[in-house]
Amino acid sequence: MDALPPRLLTGYREFMQGRYASESNRYRTLAKDGQTPETMVIACCDSRAAPETIFDCGPGELFVVRNVANLVPPYEPDGKHHSTSAALEFAVQSLKVKHIVVLGHGRCGGIKTALDPASAPLSPGDFIGKWMGLVAPAAEAVATNTMMTVTERQTALERISIRYSIANLRSFPCVSILEGKGRLTLHGAWFDISTGELWAMNPATGDFERPEFD
Amino acid sequence: MDALPPRLLTGYREFMQGRYASESNRYRTLAKDGQTPETMVIACCDSRAAPETIFDCGPGELFVVRNVANLVPPYEPDGKHHSTSAALEFAVQSLKVKHIVVLGHGRCGGIKTALDPASAPLSPGDFIGKWMGLVAPAAEAVATNTMMTVTERQTALERISIRYSIANLRSFPCVSILEGKGRLTLHGAWFDISTGELWAMNPATGDFERPEFD
Amino acid sequence: MDALPPRLLTGYREFMQGRYASESNRYRTLAKDGQTPETMVIACCDSRAAPETIFDCGPGELFVVRNVANLVPPYEPDGKHHSTSAALEFAVQSLKVKHIVVLGHGRCGGIKTALDPASAPLSPGDFIGKWMGLVAPAAEAVATNTMMTVTERQTALERISIRYSIANLRSFPCVSILEGKGRLTLHGAWFDISTGELWAMNPATGDFERPEFD
Amino acid sequence: MDALPPRLLTGYREFMQGRYASESNRYRTLAKDGQTPETMVIACCDSRAAPETIFDCGPGELFVVRNVANLVPPYEPDGKHHSTSAALEFAVQSLKVKHIVVLGHGRCGGIKTALDPASAPLSPGDFIGKWMGLVAPAAEAVATNTMMTVTERQTALERISIRYSIANLRSFPCVSILEGKGRLTLHGAWFDISTGELWAMNPATGDFERPEFD
Numbered sequence: 001m002d003a004l005p006p007r008l009l010t011g012y013r014e015f016m017q018g019r020y021a022s023e024s025n026r027y028r029t030l031a032k033d034g035q036t037p038e039t040m041v042i043a044c045c046d047s048r049a050a051p052e053t054i055f056d057c058g059p060g061e062l063f064v065v066r067n068v069a070n071l072v073p074p075y076e077p078d079g080k081h082h083s084t085s086a087a088l089e090f091a092v093q094s095l096k097v098k099h100i101v102v103l104g105h106g107r108c109g110g111i112k113t114a115l116d117p118a119s120a121p122l123s124p125g126d127f128i129g130k131w132m133g134l135v136a137p138a139a140e141a142v143a144t145n146t147m148m149t150v151t152e153r154q155t156a157l158e159r160i161s162i163r164y165s166i167a168n169l170r171s172f173p174c175v176s177i178l179e180g181k182g183r184l185t186l187h188g189a190w191f192d193i194s195t196g197e198l199w200a201m202n203p204a205t206g207d208f209e210r211p212e213f214d
Numbered sequence: 215m216d217a218l219p220p221r222l223l224t225g226y227r228e229f230m231q232g233r234y235a236s237e238s239n240r241y242r243t244l245a246k247d248g249q250t251p252e253t254m255v256i257a258c259c260d261s262r263a264a265p266e267t268i269f270d271c272g273p274g275e276l277f278v279v280r281n282v283a284n285l286v287p288p289y290e291p292d293g294k295h296h297s298t299s300a301a302l303e304f305a306v307q308s309l310k311v312k313h314i315v316v317l318g319h320g321r322c323g324g325i326k327t328a329l330d331p332a333s334a335p336l337s338p339g340d341f342i343g344k345w346m347g348l349v350a351p352a353a354e355a356v357a358t359n360t361m362m363t364v365t366e367r368q369t370a371l372e373r374i375s376i377r378y379s380i381a382n383l384r385s386f387p388c389v390s391i392l393e394g395k396g397r398l399t400l401h402g403a404w405f406d407i408s409t410g411e412l413w414a415m416n417p418a419t420g421d422f423e424r425p426e427f428d
Numbered sequence: 429m430d431a432l433p434p435r436l437l438t439g440y441r442e443f444m445q446g447r448y449a450s451e452s453n454r455y456r457t458l459a460k461d462g463q464t465p466e467t468m469v470i471a472c473c474d475s476r477a478a479p480e481t482i483f484d485c486g487p488g489e490l491f492v493v494r495n496v497a498n499l500v501p502p503y504e505p506d507g508k509h510h511s512t513s514a515a516l517e518f519a520v521q522s523l524k525v526k527h528i529v530v531l532g533h534g535r536c537g538g539i540k541t542a543l544d545p546a547s548a549p550l551s552p553g554d555f556i557g558k559w560m561g562l563v564a565p566a567a568e569a570v571a572t573n574t575m576m577t578v579t580e581r582q583t584a585l586e587r588i589s590i591r592y593s594i595a596n597l598r599s600f601p602c603v604s605i606l607e608g609k610g611r612l613t614l615h616g617a618w619f620d621i622s623t624g625e626l627w628a629m630n631p632a633t634g635d636f637e638r639p640e641f642d
Numbered sequence: 643m644d645a646l647p648p649r650l651l652t653g654y655r656e657f658m659q660g661r662y663a664s665e666s667n668r669y670r671t672l673a674k675d676g677q678t679p680e681t682m683v684i685a686c687c688d689s690r691a692a693p694e695t696i697f698d699c700g701p702g703e704l705f706v707v708r709n710v711a712n713l714v715p716p717y718e719p720d721g722k723h724h725s726t727s728a729a730l731e732f733a734v735q736s737l738k739v740k741h742i743v744v745l746g747h748g749r750c751g752g753i754k755t756a757l758d759p760a761s762a763p764l765s766p767g768d769f770i771g772k773w774m775g776l777v778a779p780a781a782e783a784v785a786t787n788t789m790m791t792v793t794e795r796q797t798a799l800e801r802i803s804i805r806y807s808i809a810n811l812r813s814f815p816c817v818s819i820l821e822g823k824g825r826l827t828l829h830g831a832w833f834d835i836s837t838g839e840l841w842a843m844n845p846a847t848g849d850f851e852r853p854e855f856d
Contacts, residue, residue, distance in 0.1 A: 003414035003425055004401050005253050005313045011269035012412050019267065020410040030262045031321060031408030037261040039219050045301045047251040048244050048273045050266045053233065055225035059262045059407075066280040067297040068304055077339035083281040083297040086345030087259050090282055090323060094334075094342075099219045107245060109304060120308075125291035125386075128308075131300030172339075187218050193273075194245030196234040198226050200217035211217050352575045359573060361566045361588045365635045370584070374575045409638065420577045424623065431842035431853050432829050433681050433741045439697035440840050447695065448838040458690050459749060459836030465689040467647050473729045475679040476672050476701045480692045481661065483653035487690045487835075494708040495725040496732055505767035511709040511725040514773030515687050518710055518751065522762075522770075527647045535673060537732060548736075553719035553814075556736075559728030600767075615646050621701075622673030624662040626654050628645035639645055 023058065030060045037063040039099040040091040042084070042165065044070045048193045049105040063091050069110030070102055071134050072165035075172045085172070092174045098184060100169060104162045105191040111157050114139040135161050162188040163206050237272065244274045251277040253313040254305040256298070256379065258284045262407045263319040277305050283324030284316055285348050286379035289386045299386070306388045312398060314383060318376045319405040325371050328353040349375050376402040377420050451486065458488045465491040467527040468519040470512070470593065472498045476621045477533040491519045497538030498530055499562050500593035503600045513600070520602045526612060528597060532590045533619040539585050542567040563589050590616040591634050665700065672702045679705040681741040682733040684726070684807065686712045690835045691747040705733050711752030712744055713776050714807035717814045727814070734816045740826060742811060746804045747833040753799050756781040777803050804830040805848050 002009070020027060040063045041051040051057070051064055065087040072084055091097045113120040114132040132139070138160045142153050166186050170176045178184035188201030190208050199208040216223070234241060254277045255265040265271070265278055279301040286298055305311045327334040328346040346353070352374045356367050380400050384390045392398035402415030404422050413422035430437070448455060468491045469479040479485070479492055493515040500512055519525045541548040542560040560567070566588045570581050594614050598604045606612035616629030618636050627636035644651070662669060682705045683693040693699070693706055707729040714726055733739045755762040756774040774781070780802045784795050808828050812818045820826035830843030832850050841850040 003416060003423070004315065004403060005399075007275070008253065008269045008271075008315065009425060011271050014270040015268055016410055018270065024410065027262070027410060028408050031406075034321070035261045035323075039222065040259075045254075045277050045279050045304070047249045047275055047277045048241070050264070050273070050276075050278065052264045052266055053273065054229055055222045056228040056232065057222075057225050059264070059267065061221070061261055062264070063259050063261045064264065064280050065259050066278050066301075068301050071297075073295060073297075075339065077341075079344060080294070081287060081345045081348055082341050083285075083287075083345060085339065086324075086341040087280075087282045089339065089341040090259070090327075094323065101218065101222065107248070109249075109308065110300075113304075125289065125299065125303065127291075127296050127299040127303040130293060130295045131297060134295055185219075189218060192245075194242050196230055196238065196241055202217060209217070211223060355573050355575060359569050359584075361569060361591075362584055363634045365633065366584065366587065370573075370576055370580065373580065377575075419579065421579045431844060431851070432743065432831060433827075435703070436681065436697045436699075436743065437853060439699050442698040443696055444838055446698065452838065455690070455838055456836050459834075462749070463689045463751075467650065468687075473682075473705050473707050473732070475677045475703055475705045476669070478692070478694045478701070478704075478706065480694055481701065482657055483650045484656040484660065485650075485653050487692070487695065489649070489689055490692070491687050491689045492692065492708050493687050494706050494729075496729050499725075501723060501725075503767065505769075507772060508722070509715060509773045509776055510769050511713075511715075511773060513767065513769040514752075515708075515710050517767065517769040518687070522751065529646065529650065535676070537677075537736065538728075541732075553717065553727065553731065555719075555724050555728040555731040558721060559723045559725065562723060613647075617646060620673075622670050624658055624666065624669055630645060637645070639651060 019058075027059060035060055035063070035095065037061055037095060038097060039063070039101060040065070040088070040097045041101045041103050042070050042072060043103040044068065044105055044108055044110065046105060046108060049103070049191055051103055054103070054191055054198065063095060063097060068128065068131055069108055069114070069135075069161060070104050070165065071131070071161065072102065072168040073134055074168045088169070088172060089174065092178065092184065099187060100175070100184065101187040101189055102162045102165045102169075103189045103191065104158045106155065106158065106193055108154075108158055111154060111161060115143045115153060115157055135164055138164060159190060159208055162190060162201060233272070241273060249274055249277070249309065251275055251309060252311060253277070253315060254279070254302070254311045255315045255317050256284050256286060257317040258282065258319055258322055258324065260319060260322060263317070263405055265317055268317070268405055268412065277309060277311060282342065282345055283322055283328070283349075283375060284318050284379065285345070285375065286316065286382040287348055288382045302383070302386060303388065306392065306398065313401060314389070314398065315401040315403055316376045316379045316383075317403050317405065318372045320369060320372065320407050322368070322372055325368055325375060329357045329367055329371055349378055352378065373404060373422055376404060376415060380415075447486070455487060463488055463491070463523065465489055465523060466525060467491070467529060468493070468516070468525045469529045469531050470498050470500060471531040472496065472533055472536055472538065474533060474536060477531070477619055479531055482531070482619055482626065491523060491525060496556065496559055497536055497542070497563075497589060498532050498593065499559070499589065500530065500596040501562055502596045516597070516600060517602065520606065520612065527615060528603070528612065529615040529617055530590045530593045530597075531617050531619065532586045534583060534586065534621050536582070536586055539582055539589060543571045543581055543585055563592055566592065587618060587636055590618060590629060594629075661700075669701060677702055677705070677737065679703055679737060680739060681705070681743060682707070682730070682739045683743045683745050684712050684714060685745040686710065686747055686750055686752065688747060688750065691745070691833055693745055696745070696833055696840065705737060705739060710770065710773055711750055711756070711777075711803060712746050712807065713773070713803065714744065714810040715776055716810045730811070730814060731816065734820065734826065741829060742817070742826065743829040743831055744804045744807045744811075745831050745833065746800045748797065748800065748835055750796075750800055753796060753803060757785045757795060757799055777806055780806060801832060801850055804832060804843060808843075
């Protein structure tokens with residue numbers, strides 16, 4: 001048995017001969033001096049929506065949490081272990097990032113499950129069901145609106161969820177305090193896998209709009 | 215205020231003119247047919263250790279969870295929301311990945327916090343402390359061996375943590391059953407940010423070794 | 429009975445027709461003028477880790493002590509005979525070497541014995557047990573950390589032992605005085621028998637790192 | 643400051659491009675399967691008399707102790723640490739070598755010190771004096787024989803010391819028992835640095851003679 005999947009070994013060789021070979025000084029400096037990313041991205045696990053790819057970012061630029069459907073749970077200081085909250089705390093308190101971007105995307109499997117629980121894989125733990133339960137009220141409201149098409153309902157919940165996560169970010173004292181002082185900015189974005197279009201959330205209205213790039 | 219950090223807008227433009235322009239068909243197909251990644255990677259949030267970069271992978275190839283210190287908690291079907299467990303369930307049950315890779319790396323800030331809790335940022339929730347508490351027993355055993363250097367202790371715990379996460383993966387029935395049937399393989403890897411070296415876990419011994427690439 | 433093992437006679441013939449034939453002037457000069465090596469190496473007896481081989485050095489270059497696990501005992505002016513201390517004194521006081529290198533290596537049998545005394549050959553004198561007792565406290569601390577693999581524990585103690593020997597070198601007044609005057613430099617190195625990799629000790633941190641050769 | 647003396651780094655590079663490159667399989671096998679040398683050599687630290695060089699031996703062939711003047715102390719099971727005795731025990735009990743060769747050489751600095759203690763470097767510990775004290779009675783007898791030239795006295799004591807070390811080898815029960823069973827053979831040899839000549843000890847008479855090679 002190979003120690004690693006063959007595709008990953010091939011890819012790693014490409015990395016060493018490509019990016020690492022041309023950026024070894026950058027890697028060495030990042031190792032010696034530590035990371036100082038300005039931006040945290042909360043993204044989905046989806047294989048089609050890697051933030052480093054979409055934002056063409058190199059080593060040291062993005063501190064990235066990825067979970068199913070890029071959700072931020074509400075602030076729950078209950079003494080349990082919370083993956084996303086721990087990462088948030090690390091990014092804000094320790095790395096002092098200036099930006100947090102919640103990056104959603106179209107055709108999200110987690111959002112689909114929230115809208116159609118019967119489509120979820122069944123397991124004794126039902127971890128997906130519990131996890132997507134974070135957006136259950138919104139999912140229920142959207143799912144019952146059968147005048148929207150399936151795709152419209154999916155996109156609607158994807159964007160509602162981004163706003164929900166941004167609201168939850170603000171439930172963390174460290175986030176709301178720094179945002180109030182103008183030292184931290186929260187952003188939402190939604191990526192269309194098919195067309196490659198990126199839609200940015202208007203912070204005033206919550207609407208998703210095409211940014212002007214040119 | 216910009217809707218997105220300027221660096222991300224610049225990077226997105228590069229993406230559209232570069233990778234998306236040359237791979238738009240791939241993106242359209244991935245959107246239409248859905249993702250079918252063969253590999254799930256559990257990686258760290260660290261900005262210097264993005265799996266897509268290290269493995270030079272494109273859209274559709276890697277289903278990626280990223281949390282602080284690339285930890286997998288043990289199987290806890292307690293009805294709470296568990297970010298990493300939900301992603302694991304989705305990858306294994308729904309996407310039916312063939313490989314799961316736990317990818318650690320050197321100079322991990324989460325591991326450093328576990329070894330030296332006093333270095334952690336303080337917050338009322340202490341989410342990092344709770345999260346890294348998952349490896350507290352190992353951290354204590356390593357931290358007290360002061361004949362090892364700070365860096366050696368750090369590397370030791372980084373690798374112990376990868377083995378711990380792999381053991382926890384096997385505590386999920388869906389993982390252990392599929393692994394027993396030979397349909398799912400678990401891997402460990404450790405990336406050296408400075409040298410770019412990738413060390414793969416020997417599945418028989420748990421040792422991290424340099425794979426032979428040439 | 430042959431006066432010498434046949435393999436050694438064959439090898440000696442190769443030496444005379446090879447290196448000696450091409451370097452006879454060097455040998456004659458070294459005999460006439462005496463040796464003036466700049467470097468003392470304290471290495472292990474292991475048949476796979478000869479310093480002349482690893483450093484591709486010829487006659488006159490390395491003054492070499494070899495004992496089990498390349499240990500330097502602490503300074504003990506007790507009137508007893510001390511093999512390694514005598515060699516150290518000769519190299520520093522008489523030959524005035526500029527460098528002392530403690531050269532350890534992977535898979536060291538002496539270190540293995542220190543970690544697992546039960547694996548040692550039993551004899552009335554128990555000389556190996558007594559000798560490796562020099563690093564007993566470190567061995568115990570490492571051996572009890574069972575979350576590290578057997579190989580990781582072995583490598584850890586191999587490197588701790590090199591640092592221990594370097595610390596003991598400094599307990600000799602002749603070493604510490606000359607080092608203080610900048611006329612003697614102490615080095616640590618660790619050789620990986622399998623890959624051939626050489627790791628050099630960072631004198632500031634004690635960490636073992638791959639030197640940059642290219 | 644360089645981590646290693648520059649000459650050693652240069653030599654290591656030669657090793658990797660030369661011997662290691664052409665014998666990497668041998669090194670990997672020796673790492674995986676462990677060492678099984680048939681011969682232990684007890685040699686001097688002298689930079690001009692490395693046994694691997696004189697016997698043109700590669701990795702895995704010779705288990706080598708090197709101390710000043712290639713001495714074997716008598717069997718002293720006193721609970722102290724004894725470098726040479728530990729190596730002997732390891733070679734005989736654990737590695738089960740078939741041959742032990744005591745390799746002396748001309749112009750030995752340790753022997754010179756034994757004959758002329760005033761030439762020794764003085765230090766509070768006087769480790770060389772104590773170490774060479776092992777052959778003090780022989781040294782005194784030779785030194786007072788002023789009808790032999792200085793060089794003759796030197797050569798005489800070099801050869802007496804080899805026979806003395808071989809006698810001491812036999813004071814170790816593990817050696818004498820295995821020698822009695824025919825499973826271990828003891829040899830003496832003396833190397834002339836200037837001419838490259840190797841003289842082998844006749845086991846019956848103790849004389850040093852030129853072996854017939856051709």
